[in-house]
Amino acid sequence: MHANRINDRKPLEAHAIKELQAALHGELLLPETEGYHESRTIWNGMIDRKPALIIKCRETSDVVQGVHFARNHDLLLAVKGGGHNVAGNAVCDNGLMLDLSPMRSVTVDSARKTARVDAGCLLSDLDQATQEHGLAVSGGIVSHTGVAGLTLGGGFGWISRKHGLSIDNLISAEVVTADGQVRTASERENPDLFWGLRGGGGNFGVVSSFEFQCATIGTEVFSGLIIQRFEDADNYLQFHAEYVRTLPDDITVWVVIRHAPPLPFLDESVHGRIVIVVAFVYLGDPEKGQKLIQPIRQFGKPHGEAIGMNPWCAWQSGFDGLNSHGARNYWKSHHLRELSSPCIGKVIEFAEKLPGPQCEVFIPHMEGAPSRVPENATAYAFRSTPFVLNIHARWEDAGEDSRYIGWAKEFFQETRPFARGVYVNFLSDEGEQRVKDAYTEKAWQRLTQLKQKYDPTNLFRMNQNIKPSA
Numbered sequence: 452m453h454a455n456r457i458n459d460r461k462p463l464e465a466h467a468i469k470e471l472q473a474a475l476h477g478e479l480l481l482p483e484t485e486g487y488h489e490s491r492t493i494w495n496g497m498i499d500r501k502p503a504l505i506i507k508c509r510e511t512s513d514v515v516q517g518v519h520f521a522r523n524h525d526l527l528l529a530v531k532g533g534g535h536n537v538a539g540n541a542v543c544d545n546g547l548m549l550d551l552s553p554m555r556s557v558t559v560d561s562a563r564k565t566a567r568v569d570a571g572c573l574l575s576d577l578d579q580a581t582q583e584h585g586l587a588v589s590g591g592i593v594s595h596t597g598v599a600g601l602t603l604g605g606g607f608g609w610i611s612r613k614h615g616l617s618i619d620n621l622i623s624a625e626v627v628t629a630d631g632q633v634r635t636a637s638e639r640e641n642p643d644l645f646w647g648l649r650g651g652g653g654n655f656g657v658v659s660s661f662e663f664q665c666a667t668i669g670t671e672v673f674s675g676l677i678i679q680r681f682e683d684a685d686n687y688l689q690f691h692a693e694y695v696r697t698l699p700d701d702i703t704v705w706v707v708i709r710h711a712p713p714l715p716f717l718d719e720s721v722h723g724r725i726v727i728v729v730a731f732v733y734l735g736d737p738e739k740g741q742k743l744i745q746p747i748r749q750f751g752k753p754h755g756e757a758i759g760m761n762p763w764c765a766w767q768s769g770f771d772g773l774n775s776h777g778a779r780n781y782w783k784s785h786h787l788r789e790l791s792s793p794c795i796g797k798v799i800e801f802a803e804k805l806p807g808p809q810c811e812v813f814i815p816h817m818e819g820a821p822s823r824v825p826e827n828a829t830a831y832a833f834r835s836t837p838f839v840l841n842i843h844a845r846w847e848d849a850g851e852d853s854r855y856i857g858w859a860k861e862f863f864q865e866t867r868p869f870a871r872g873v874y875v876n877f878l879s880d881e882g883e884q885r886v887k888d889a890y891t892e893k894a895w896q897r898l899t900q901l902k903q904k905y906d907p908t909n910l911f912r913m914n915q916n917i918k919p920s921a
Contacts, residue, residue, distance in 0.1 A: 463503070463524060474516050477509035477553060490550045491542050493531065494595075497779045497852075498539030502529065502548040508571075509553050511625065511633060511659040518657065519631045521547045522910055529913040530657050533573050533597020537782045538880045540653075540913045541600075549657060551599070559584055564665045565622065570599040570658050578764050586665035587763060590617030594768035595776070602661060603652050604876035604915075605831040609674075609732040609766070612819025613700045614666040618649035618829055619821060622664055628656040629906040647901040650831025650890075652875055653914040654898070655905045672732050673740040674766050675758030678717060679727035681708070683751040684799045687727060690750055692790035696837060700819040702743050704731040708802045708812040712773065716755045725805060726754060732766065778809060781844045781856050783863035784877035785870035786836040790814065794869040798840070801862040806855050809845035814838055830898055832891045833872040840866060841877050875915050886915045896920075 472479040480487040481504060490505050503526070506517045521528040527546030534541040534552075542548055554571035557580035566581055566588055575594035581587050590606030591598075598617075606617025614620065623637035626644065634656070636645040647655050679687050688706070695704045707728040711721050729747055733740030737760060748756065761769075787794065802812050815838065822834050842862045844855040875889040887895055895917075902909070903919040 467524070468504070471504075471506075471516065471520050475506060475509075475513050477513045478507040480505040480507065490531075490552075491548065492776075493534035493536075493539060493541050494776050495537055495539050495780045496777045496847075497781070497849075498542060500539070500542045500544045502543055503545050505548045505550055507550045507553050511627065514549060514551075514627045514657050514659050515631050515633065517547060517549045518627050518629065518910070522629065522631070522908075527913065528910055530653055530911075532570050532599035533595065533601075535593070535596045536600050536876070537780050538878060538915070540915075543913050546913075551657075551659075554659065557581075559586065559665070561586070564667065566663045566665055568598055568661045568663060570660060572598045574598060574601065575764070575768060578767050581665055582670055582764055584665075585667060585669050587668045588617065588663045588665055589614040589620050591767070592770060593774045594764075594771055595774075598661065599658055600653070601876065603648060603650075603658065605650050605874065606876075607815070607817065607821070607874075609672075609703050610666060610668060610734060611821060612703050612817070613734050615820045615824070616831065617663070618831055619824055620664040620666075621649060622662040624648055624658045624662070625660045626656040626658050629908065629910040633659075643901060644905060646828075647830050647898060647905075649829035650875065650894075651898055651901070651917065654902055654911055654917045656911065668734055668763060671760045671762055672734060672766060673737040673759070674732040674761050675730070675744075675756060676714070677729040677731075677744075677747055677756045677758070678711065678714070678721070678754040679729055680751060680754060681725040681727055681802070684708070684727060684802070685795060687750055688790065688795045688798065689792060691729070691747075692795070692838075694746060695816045696818065698743060701735045702731060702733040702740065703816065703819075704729060704744075704747070705813070705815040706730075707814075708798070708805075709773075709810065710805065710808040711754070714755070714757070716757045718754070721754045723808065725802065773809070773811075779846050779849065779852065779855070781859055782877055782879050783842045783859045784873050785840045785863070785866060786833045786872040786874065787814075787838040787840050787866075787869055788836075788871050789869070790838045791869060794866060797862075797865050797869075801842075801858070801865070804858060806844065806858045807846045807851075810855070810858075811841075811843040811845070813841040813843060815841075826891065827893065830890065830894055831875075832889070832894050836872070839874055839877070840870070841874075878915050883916070883918070886917065889915065
């Protein structure tokens with residue numbers, strides 16, 4: 452192997468690379484190695500970065516070796532779990548990338564209703580393993596999302612209102628910190644680190660495995676889609692904003708405004724038109740679920756619907772096709788203080804100007820169980836948020852970047868008066884102040900102190916970064 456130059460730093464000597472390779476159980480990839488380009492490719496097609504080295508980690512010891520090597524050679528370090536984050540922090544230019552994707556084991560203890568999950572697992576891996584026992588771990592809505600990134604930012608999904616966020620069901624985590632030490636973080640061991648991991652992202656180390664509490668949900672859920680007319684958007688969203696907040700925690704109802712995909716239950720004349728997709732999941736007796744969803748079904752004259760008992764794994768992967776790998780993606784997001792009439796007006800104004808057929812306006816209803824956890828219990832904040840607004844620009848042609856990004860940014864600015872905070876997993880690359888907006892002031896101060904303790908040199912900075920207090 453030849454020496455590799457990292458930016459303007461001293462070249463990496465061939466013997467150093469050989470020593471690293473010899474110490475690994477996984478593969479070491481260089482730009483000329485087969486599999487390098489596949490490994491560096493992530494979900495967001497806008498991101499095209501080329502690390503000098505990639506370690507395809509097979510076990511925690513490979514993570515330890517990578518952390519030591521990056522620190523000792525002053526390399527920029529990136530960590531890829533599922534590679535699904537819109538900001539693209541899973542991959543870096545010229546540095547060292549830890550690709551955790553080979554670490555995809557899930558071990559379920561059906562008696563204790565717990566699951567131990569490797570950090571390279573996708574949501575689909577976790578769902579398939581837990582569903583063998585009629586269990587599920589709360590969090591996620593796209594099955595090719597990485598469990599690690601999802602969890603470290605908070606992790607909400609279809610059953611969160613009933614069973615809490617991913618972090619609320621996290622029992623413990625195995626973490627490799629910047630000094631290369633393997634630590635357990637839980638309520639009993641390193642509780643300060645455990646607090647920071649639950650919402651602080653990848654700032655404090657590389658989590659190599661998670662232990663979760665599972666929920667019993669069976670293998671099917673009463674769920675479905677109701678496609679409301681965009682022409683009725685003002686009236687429907689006013690109704691929706693009030694009605695869903697009266698519902699029990701067992702039911703989750705979300706809105707997506709987008710061009711209608713060619714769903715089989717829709718008339719072909721509706722395909723491609725802007726519509727309001729109302730998606731729901733109810734955990735309980737379908738007859739009761741029918742009654743709860745009936746006011747939405749009866750509102751106006753919906754284009755169509757598909758409602759019934761659906762296998763959990765099928766429902767969890769049902770939106771994958773609209774979020775496939777390779778397209779260009781740019782997000783802007785808010786926690787909304789309320790879905791007020793003026794806010795709805797702005798949403799409709801910009802939904803009318805959707806710049807392309809893959810763009811979406813996503814408005815999930817939150818509240819429920821997460822809102823009853825004290826705000827200072829975890830780094831994740833703004834637990835009383837009733838709604839999230841995620842502005843999802845998605846397109847194929849790089850020549851269209853400015854038009855799509857411009858729409859998202861203007862939409863974001865016009866809805867800022869209705870917002871308080873942001874979900875850290877929905878941030879694009881938006882700068883330090885916007886990262887700070889994801890936390891309360893008290894949480895931010897505690898996070899910077901925690902960063903100083905566990906990562907004083909900011910080795911872990913390819914993330915929504917929290918700088919050390921010093």
